[in-house]
Amino acid sequence: MGNGMNRVLPGLYVGNFRDAKDSEQLKAYKITHIVSIHDFAKKLRDDIEYKCVLASDTPEQNLAQFFPECNDFIHEARVKGGNVLVHCLAGVSRSVTVTAAYMMTVTNYEWRDCLNAIRGARSYANPNFGFQRQLQNFGVEKLAAERERVKSMHEPVPYNDNEEMKHLLDAFHKFVLHGDPNRDDGLLNLPHKAYKDRPKAIHVNSDSEETQGASKSMDNQNNQSNETQNPQTVSQQT
Known part of the structure; x- marks a missing residue:
């Protein structure tokens, strides 16, 4: 994931660890502040203001x-x-999640639109499903209060962020979904808290999918073996 940082709103960029150390990029984009989110986040430069968040890229990590x-x-x-610049290691999961939460707070858009807007600028942005759940929960349970809190504590930004969001979503639908309105965006599709009693039903990465696929294959083989060895038992159960 080394294509450089990407602008998602005026004054807001998403990138990876390499981007955060790239003096040429930092100078070109006039980066004055960095949010660093990973297991060993720390300040790297004296000429930039930092917010360091120690967090791992796991579904169980409470990023919210x-x-x-x-x-x-x-x-x-x-x-x-x-x-x-908001960055993690790869610029795919943690940094994207925190950026999406901010975009939800300062615009009228919900979590899915904010993630897809980021993907309009950074197509491979893809938080793990645990972080997507946290964004979904944040939107339902805490977003209204957080919007009011930010409005009461800060001046408004001198930009039209809602208009910027429209452009990003247009780019997402054109270049990522290729103009197909029926194409699945690949994000979490369960409604709020539908997964509460069955968290293991959602896999997070390719490794877990491969493990589950292997497990299913072994189960099928065992079932076929049982049917061959005990045809009468299977027939009675049927």
């Missing part, structure tokens, strides 16, 4: 607890005319 403080940091920087 950091949304308000990151919102404050990002918003205040933008109000002052600064440029913020």
Whole structure:
């Protein structure tokens, strides 16, 4: 994931760890603030203001607890005319989640639209399903209060973020979904809290999918073996 940082709103960029160390990019995009989100996040430069969030890229990681403080940091920087880079290691999951939460807070859009808007600028953005759940929960349970809190504590940014969102979503539908309105965006499709009693029903990455596929294959083989060895038992159960 080394295509450079991507602008998602005026004064707001998403990138990876390499981008955060790239002096040429930081200078070109006039980055004044950095939100660093990974297991070993720390300040790397004295000429840039940092918000460091220690968090792992796992579905169980509570990333939502950091949304308000990151919102404050990002918003205040933008109000002052600064440029913020939000980065993790790959610029795919953690940084995208925190950026989406901020975009939800300062626009009229919900979590899915905000993620897809980011994908309009950064097509491979794809938070793990645990983080998608947290964004969904944030939108249902805490977003209204967080919007009011940010409005009451900060000046408005000098940009039309809702209009910017429209352009990003247009780009997403054109270049990622290829203009097909019926194409699945690949994000979490369960309604709020539908997964509460069955969290293992959702797999997070290719490794878990391969493991589940292998397990199903073994189950099928065992079932076929049982049917061959015990035809009478199978017939009675049927």
